[in-house]
Amino acid sequence: MKRPAKPSSVAGSPPAASKSSRIAKAFKNRDGLGVYTANPAAFPASRVIYYNERFVVINDMYPKATVHTLLLPRSAKHALQHPYVALEDPDFLAEVKVEAARLKTLVAKELKRRFGQLSVTEQRREAALANPVEGAELPPGRDWEADVKVGIHACPSMNHLHVHVLSRDMHSPTVKHRKHYNSFNTPFLVDIADFPLVDDDLRLDPASQDYLRTSLRCWRCGKEFGKKFKELKEHLEEEFEAWVRE
Numbered sequence: 456m457k458r459p460a461k462p463s464s465v466a467g468s469p470p471a472a473s474k475s476s477r478i479a480k481a482f483k484n485r486d487g488l489g490v491y492t493a494n495p496a497a498f499p500a501s502r503v504i505y506y507n508e509r510f511v512v513i514n515d516m517y518p519k520a521t522v523h524t525l526l527l528p529r530s531a532k533h534a535l536q537h538p539y540v541a542l543e544d545p546d547f548l549a550e551v552k553v554e555a556a557r558l559k560t561l562v563a564k565e566l567k568r569r570f571g572q573l574s575v576t577e578q579r580r581e582a583a584l585a586n587p588v589e590g591a592e593l594p595p596g597r598d599w600e601a602d603v604k605v606g607i608h609a610c611p612s613m614n615h616l617h618v619h620v621l622s623r624d625m626h627s628p629t630v631k632h633r634k635h636y637n638s639f640n641t642p643f644l645v646d647i648a649d650f651p652l653v654d655d656d657l658r659l660d661p662a663s664q665d666y667l668r669t670s671l672r673c674w675r676c677g678k679e680f681g682k683k684f685k686e687l688k689e690h691l692e693e694e695f696e697a698w699v700r701e
Contacts, residue, residue, distance in 0.1 A: 486615065487613060488615035509550065509554070510527060511529060522621060523621040524621065526558050528551060532547075534616050535616070536616060538608075539652065543651060548651065552648075555647050558605075559600055559620055576596065580594045580596040602698075604621055606646045624698055625674060625691055626691065630688070634667045640674050645658050676694065
């Protein structure tokens with residue numbers, strides 16, 4: 456995914472890589488996402504997709520799907536709060552939902568760009584557009600936004616508030632174990648549309664539900680794999696090829 460080009464650096468200014476390296480020293484380990492909200496202009500378009508006064512959008516460094524982005528709010532009040540706390544603020548929640556919807560559309564467009572020529576549904580519509588038949592109903596195109604998830608983790612791995620906006624395919628070499636997979640395919644990933652959560656929502660106490668240790672289940676066909684992660688990974692390769700061609 457691309458962002459608008461920025462003006463060239465002025466003569467004598469340090470290159471982007473050295474800027475980002477210096478900034479990174481102030482944000483280590485669980486605070487690592489802070490480098491992007493502090494100075495997004497210091498990073499290349501391969502990392503920072505776009506930014507404005509309120510948000511920064513990046514490609515996840517360890518993507519768990521074909522397209523995996525993070526929406527990072529820049530609000531000083533909310534940035535270091537747990538998502539459950541930050542999203543209790545109705546004005547902030549509304550703002551996050553609007554920006555997340557915008558990013559969801561961008562991710563969907565990126566999926567169409569990558570896989571549109573392989574999708575039977577998409578190509579059926581393109582063929583009808585190229586050769587219209589009078590009186591014939593135009594086939595619907597593929598709903599790429601239906602293939603995009605938007606949510607936060609019940610127990611985030613990073614301190615800075617971030618919303619995951621990613622394709623649902625789980626096709627990535629960085630999906631390495633059961634917790635990686637289940638963190639995006641169980642209620643551990645809380646859909647941003649579900650906020651604000653009601654007081655008795657079980658996701659408010661994720662430890663008691665043990666979501667990350669639940670039996671592995673294919674996101675697409677529902678087949679159970681128990682604890683057999685290797686077998687699931689092999690199965691996901693087959694499902695990915697079928698999903699792309701839907």
